[in-house]
Amino acid sequence: MLRGMRLATALGVLMAGCVAARADGPxxxxxxxxxxxxxxxxxxxxxxxxxxxxxxxxxxxxxxxxxxxxxxxxxxxxxxxxxxxxxxxxxxxxxxxxxxxxxxxxxxxxxxxxxxxxxxxxxxxxxxxxxxxxxxxxxxxxxxxxDTAALANGTGGAMVKRGGDTWFFITADYAFGQALQRDTSAVVTKNGGKVVGSVKTPFPNSDFSSFLLQAQASKAKVIGLANAGGDTINAVKQAAEFGITEGGQALAGLLIFSSDIHSLTPKVAQGLVLTEPFYWDLxxxxxxxxxxxxxxxxxxxxxxxxxxxxxxxxxxxxxxxxxxxxxxxxxxxxxxxxxxxxxxxxxxxxxxxxxxxxxDMYLFEVKKPAESKGEWDLYKLLATIPGKEAFRPLNEGGCPLVKG
The missing domain is CATH 3.40.50.2300 (Response regulator)
Structure with missing residues (x-):
């Protein structure tokens, strides 16, 4: 009996030691x-x-x-x-x-x-x-x-201030594209611009020709690309083939990453205005x-x-x-x-x-080929947008966690 009690006590001490070791460990x-x-x-x-x-x-x-x-x-x-x-x-x-x-x-x-x-x-x-x-x-x-609100405030607001007061959207038909068109349309309208039309595209998509022709026919000063990644790359390449910017319409990449511009090259993307929160050469x-x-x-x-x-x-x-x-x-x-x-x-x-x-967010313009000094030298900085101006005000998002 005594031996059993000693064994139980010993096991208890050992187990307690293991628990303590775990508690004290990383x-x-x-x-x-x-x-x-x-x-x-x-x-x-x-x-x-x-x-x-x-x-x-x-x-x-x-x-x-x-x-x-x-x-x-x-x-x-x-x-x-x-x-x-x-x-x-x-x-x-x-x-x-x-x-x-x-x-x-x-x-x-x-x-x-x-x-x-x-x-x-x-x-x-x-x-x-x-x-x-x-x-x-x-x-x-x-x-x-x-987020889409910051992209809209950056690129949308800047393009309207530059004279791009009529817009046509080419929008990826899923949650992100719809949110980006919604938020950018609100900024365009707030700044005195007008949305003259839009078209939804399947995701993913490789052929933007019919959508670009609709945008071209709209005579909008700005064609807003509410898509991302491979879709944006394809749309910008095909817009260049149609000579859209040469015809006087501006192309606004509403979500562009440096990897997209690297893929497109400054030769194709030069002059594109975009908003990013980070750039490697800041x-x-x-x-x-x-x-x-x-x-x-x-x-x-x-x-x-x-x-x-x-x-x-x-x-x-x-x-x-x-x-x-x-x-x-x-x-x-x-x-x-x-x-x-x-x-x-x-x-x-x-x-x-x-x-x-x-x-902060940053408004960039894609460099001309003659301005680029290397493979990843892609952007010139147009403006720094303070964070409190870039993002949607706290009380306007409808978040249930926000009181008052």
Missing amino acids: VPVKIGVLNDRSGVYSDISGEGSVVAARMALEDFKPAEHGLKVEIVSADHQNKPDVGSAIARQWYDRDGVDVIMDVVTSSVALAINQVTREKNKVHINSGAGSADLTGSQCTPNTVHWTY NDATRSFSDRFAKLFGGKKPTAAQAGVYAGTLHYLKAVEAQKSARDGAATVAKMKELPTDDPLFGKGEIRADGRKIH
């Missing part, structure tokens, strides 16, 4: 990078976003902050049902704490709801729909890099990061979406360290909002109550 964190790895947006996000997340770990040094971090990745194929299924498996079975990137708004909105249901974290860098911090906002999502910090990234990723410079994954990952890890846990997603996001943001790519900023990350 906090486990699992990051899932979910995006398009094989389709029209793979250059915008894809494997480059995984590289950016790994660079964030390298710079944060998790072990020195009491964290043990693992990164996994998957391809959502731009399909909401596929993205949702992956998210549920990651959250329920694989122990993923946060999903990063998620280019494609329809997929992002689906992930947004699954994340809230499972009380995990979604830090979106690749999708554009401002509804993520509007009617669809949740306590578990942060929208980091850009300052010494962006150049240093981008040089490191290029060495790891076949010489390619990072896109804004990939830069957002890096910065969002850094800030998330700071919040987890402060919480000493990654288990409660809503609590982690609350801590992210509480902590001021500061990173080498986007500088100082904040995350608002609606989950919108606030930082």
Whole structure:
């Protein structure tokens, strides 16, 4: 009897020691990078976003902050049902704490709801729909890099001020395209312009000829491309073949990434006005990061979406360290909002109550071939748009988290 009691006591001490060891050990964190790895947006996000997340770990040094971090990745194929299924498996079975990137708004909105249901974290860098911090906002999502409201305020407002007061939209027929047309139309109208027509295009699409002919026939001063990635590239190339800009109409790429312009080349895209939240050649910090990234990723410079994954990952890890846990997603996001943001790519900023990350946006024009000094020397800066002017005011989005 006494021997049994001693054995039980010994086992109890051993188990208590194991529990204590686990409690005193590093906090486990699992990051899932979910995006398009094989389709029209793979250059915008894809494997480059995984590289950016790994660079964030390298710079944060998790072990020195009491964290043990693992990164996994998957391809959502731009399909909401596929993205949702992956998210549920990651959250329920694989122990993923946060999903990063998620280019494609329809997929992002689906992930947004699954994340809230499972009380995990979604830090979106690749999708554009401002509804993520509007009617669809949740306590578990942060929208980091850009959104349709900021793109509309940047490019839409600038083009009207330059005299482009009549618009025709060529719009991808899915959540992002519709949101971008909606938000840009509002800015155009607010600034005294007029929308004379629009046409919806299938996604993805390779032949824009009939849609461009409709836009050309409208006589609109500006043809707004409310699409992205491979669709935008195809539309701009075919617009050049039709001689649309030579005929006096301006082309506005409402969502353009540096990878798109690199693919098009300045010869085709010269003079295109666009808005981005990040460009590799903005300052010494962006150049240093981008040089490191290029060495790891076949010489390619990072896109804004990939830069957002890096910065969002850094800030998330700071919040987890402060919480000493990654288990409660809503609590982690609350801590992210509480902590001021500061990173080498986007500088100082904040995350608002609606989950919108606030930082400056930049209005660029694509350089002429004679102005470009190298393969990735693509933009000249026209204006810096302060974050509080670029993004939609907090009280106008309809986010239920915003009081008053």
